[in-house]
Amino acid sequence: MHERLLNDELRLFRDTFRDWLKREVTPHYEKWEHDGGCPREIYRKAGEQGFLLLNQPSTFGGLDLDFRFSAVLIEEIALAGANGLAFWLHSDIIAPYVEHFGNDAQKKFWLPKMASGESIAAIAMSEPGTGSDLQAMQMTAVREGDDWVLNGTKTFISNGINSDVVIVAAKTPAETAAKAPATAKLKYTPLTLFIVEKSRKGLSVGRKLEKMGLKAQDTAELFFSDCRVPNANVLGEVGQGFLYLTKSLGRERLCMAIHSIAAARYALALTLDYIDSRHAFGKKISEFQNTRFKLADIASEIEVTQAFLDQCVLDLNENRDLTMNAAVAKLKATEVLSRVTDECLQLFGGWGYMAEYPISRAYADARVWRIFGGTSEIMREIIARKVLE
Ligand SMILES: Cc1cc2nc3c(=O)[nH]c(=O)nc-3n(C[C@H](O)[C@H](O)[C@H](O)COP(=O)(O)OP(=O)(O)OC[C@H]3O[C@@H](n4cnc5c(N)ncnc54)[C@H](O)[C@@H]3O)c2cc1C
Structure with a gap:
């Protein structure tokens, strides 16, 4: 989210979660990639700190926070390059199903366990x-x-x-x-x-x-x-399942869009570091006009999309219908992410293709966002249906 939309509480939350990621996630992330999954205990640790089920009512173990906090949490995970940590799926996709469609007994049983990280969904x-x-x-x-x-x-x-x-x-x-x-x-x-x-x-x-x-x-x-x-x-x-799924997909798609733009920022940050230290033809890579123009395109795509996402976050907070805009957000943000990681990797040359460079992981991780949660083609279908209404 744009800095100007954050208040002191959100900034404090962001900084606390960022520090937690640095301590509990970043040092182990490579091993988790190697193992093919995060350990279950990371959910427990996150639950202990109050990083799960931010939006659910405190009567059911949640934190009564609004969706801006979820947006900040999703962004921080992507900015840390920890794309496989699916807290958003657990807290922002599945918990709302139980919260919105479940009966009291189901909410009482499952939501506190999900908030503490005892149960993963x-x-x-x-x-x-x-x-x-x-x-x-x-x-x-x-x-x-x-x-x-x-x-x-x-x-x-x-x-x-x-x-x-x-x-x-x-x-x-x-x-x-x-x-x-x-x-x-x-x-x-x-x-x-x-x-x-x-x-x-x-x-x-x-x-x-x-x-x-x-x-x-x-x-x-x-x-x-x-x-x-x-x-x-x-x-x-x-x-009623089909109705429930269609009602919930807007939020799911917005979460994915938020993750995607933050992941694009992460790829850009990796690239800025690299092109400042790598030289060719007696110049830094960052000094070529081609590099500067590519960076300008990347930054423009990220900023314009971010402004739209921020509006969607506020709309979701106010319970506005997101069917069309969440599809627009997912389509745009995931396609921006794909383009950005591709262009960034190109600026690394051969090193970009080497697994030891995080940009190669960012590139491989980026590809799926255009597929899951509804493909880009399905997003276009939803948008076209609305346009033609
Ligand atoms: C890493 C990963 C994690 C996932 N996690 C989950 C999960 O937790 N839970 C879950 O239920 N699913 C999950 N999925 C599944 C994901 O949501 C589906 O892969 C996705 O919705 C696409 O469905 P499909 O793979 O069957 O492709 P298909 O539906 O077979 O589509 C194949 C191609 O045809 C295109 N196509 C299909 N219909 C149309 C149309 N009407 N117009 C134009 N083009 C069309 C598609 O866009 C695509 O390009 C996950 C997928 C991946 C890769």
Whole structure:
């Protein structure tokens, strides 16, 4: 967020969290990348310091803070180059599902555990055969007495290994579908969300997926084979899952956009250091006109996008509808990040391609932001739909 939007409280929070990252994350991050995931205890440590579930009510273990604090936290993680630390997913995507759609018993049980870091959360929508087209989901949930029986496979699940609890989307019988308003362009699919403990019989975790980037984030497959879940674990109402997902995706996309622009700033900072010390043809790399113009383009893209994101952060704080603007924010910010990391890596020459240089990691980490949480193409579809309304 632009410095001028911060007050003393936000600055203090930022500095405290930044120091914590320097102590607890940066020294270990390379090892976590090597291990293919962060240790579970980092969530406990963050919980102890009050860095999880910032926006949730204190009655459920949260901190009653507004979304600007989340934005600052997300930015600091990206500015530290710790892209695999998915606190935003746990606190800003999954906790709001429980907070907004869960009943009191579910909130009382899960939110305090998530705030303390005792329980780590994941969300499972994507399947091997479908990610963008959620209506084509194959996973089913069938009612049997007081239980639902879940069958199917989820894949690409972030926190798939470390999590204790997963919000799972599954198809329920056709008659459970939420009724779409007459003006809706899409028919609603009968999806239902379930809170599923990882310890449930019939749920097994598949392999940890090898990724080109975000290596410190564990991503896995989940298999459900006659996994029985009590009716009390239905999140919200049966058949309303598609509505809940579409309502929540705006916030998710904004978080990703915020991360992306801060990650672009991180790549720029790495580059500024390098080009000032590297020489060619008797000059610093920073002195070539090409370098200066590239930096000007990069800075312009970052600043213009930042201004839009800041407005979105304030809009979210005021509960304004973000459907269109969050899609714009994600599309723009993630594409800026891709361009910026590519241009920055180029300024490193061959060293940029070497894994020992953090810019190569920044480049590899950047690629996924245009894909997950809705691809750039899906963002364009959402925006086009609004434009054509
Ligand atoms: C590292 C990582 C972590 C992830 N974490 C999670 C997670 O925690 N939980 C979860 O549920 N999912 C997660 N995902 C899945 C992610 O959200 C999906 O990969 C993404 O939504 C795209 O779906 P897909 O991979 O099935 O691609 P597809 O839907 O098969 O798309 C393939 C291509 O077709 C394009 N396309 C599809 N539909 C259209 C259209 N209508 N118009 C134009 N082009 C179109 C896409 O843009 C894309 O280029 C993760 C993915 C990754 C890579």
